Amino acid sequence: MSSHLRSEMPATDLMARFADAVPPLTASQALLEAERCLYCFDAPCTRACPTRIDVPSFIRRIADGNLRGAAQTILDANPLGGMCARVCPTEDLCEKVCVRNTQQDLPVAIGRLQRHAIDTLMQSPRPQVFQRAACLGERVAVVGAGPAGLACAHTLARQGYDVEVFDARAKPGGLNEYGLAAYKTAGDYAQREVAWLLDIGGITLHNGWRLESALQLQALRDEFDAVFLGIGLDDTHSLGIPGEMLEGVHDAVDFIAALRQARDLEQIPLGRRVVVIGGGMTAVDAAVQARLLGAEQVTMVYRRGESSMSASKDEQHWAQTHGVTIRHWLAPEEVIGKHGKVQAVRFARQTLQDGRLLPTGETETLVADMVLKAIGQTLGNPWLRDAGLELARGRIVVDAQGRTSLPGVWAGGDCIGGLELTVEAVEHGKRAAHSIHAQLSAARDTATQHREIAYG
Structure with a gap:
């Protein structure tokens, strides 16, 4: 692995690449966005939320300037509402069913409003909004x-x-x-x-x-x-193919964890040409971060088509806008190495026949000096x-x-x-x-x- 590109980049610039993907709303932006809400009765956005946050209620409180009350409404339903505001696929949940969509308009930015309310609370002198009940002794x-x-x-x-x-x-x-x-x-x-x-x-x-x-x-x-x-x-799933144990083949979850815990990003092992195998959010996170770290070429490879990927369309677009190439209908067949180190991955082209995924007989080889497996956990x-x-x-x-x-x-x-x-x-x-x-x-x-x- 090499850090050739990162050595040419100031450490501050490298760290800046991992700043907030979506900047927080300003107070005025949040107010304007909150006023777009129609405060629906029996709101579909609330029903689409797995934790049943009362979305119209907390947004109305933001519009009224009661950010503490908005945060309490959120946290009462979801005590990890701040993190969920950052990582939830809102485009597939609450925002997907926002009534604004039916009016040929953009949905209300529910996730960003939720983050605004929680962040404001967390930065306040009294962030705790709940009181523990009397001890039950159990x-x-x-x-x-x-x-x-x-x-x-x-x-x-x-x-x-x-x-x-x-x-x-x-x-x-x-x-x-x-x-x-x-x-x-x-x-x-x-x-x-x-x-x-x-x-x-x-x-x-x-x-x-x-x-x-x-x-x-x-x-x-x-x-x-x-x-x-x-x-x-x-545990993580195994590819079950020859060459999987070669140097340079890693689990994507381990790569992400190492990056999250690293004090010096320049010390994270990285290849010039990275192949990420998988089609979910973990694959996207690993691929984009490899690019941000300085990999010259990053390719996500998935065995089925785009519509079957578990990563949302927004996640896929995010990867592509960061220079990640996404390839479909390719299943890994062998990790090719030399002197114990990965050099390439050979894939078998796939097709659907009567609902079954079958190889066409054609193969394709992608050069790689790092392979990240993101094919799920067990x-x-x-x-x-x-x-x-x-x-x-x-x-x-x-x-x-x-x-x-x-x-x-x-x-x-x-x-x-x-x-x-x-x-x-x-x-x-x-x-x-x-x-x-x-x-x-x-x-x-x-x-x-x-x-x-x-x-x-």
């Missing part, structure tokens, strides 16, 4: 300090539970800290948001603790009144089934309240599947927290009734 363990785990912990702490959060990483935040492009979460925002969440009180964080056995899970069940698993996806953790958890399609099975097959254990986030979005993980955590609260409250009421009967 304890809940949350495994995983990602969006699902943090949302679950915060929701329970507000209700008076003592919550202990266990996470394997050195920093909390999960994918918000380690898995998103730096230009989406500039200014160490993930950690500032975690600090706000913990400020509610009642939450104890344990870093460097990994759940890796059925015995550990049983110990948590014995010690705590309830357990929530927000463990994410532990649950891993083979002990989970032995612990008594029901699994299906590589995910933990839960019911509509987030309850697993193990009594007293709930789960949410990527480990149970779904859209694999931050905002959806937040909703999973909230949903489980409400279910935990309902179950523990019912048990508490039953115990009280038994005591009253026993003592007359």
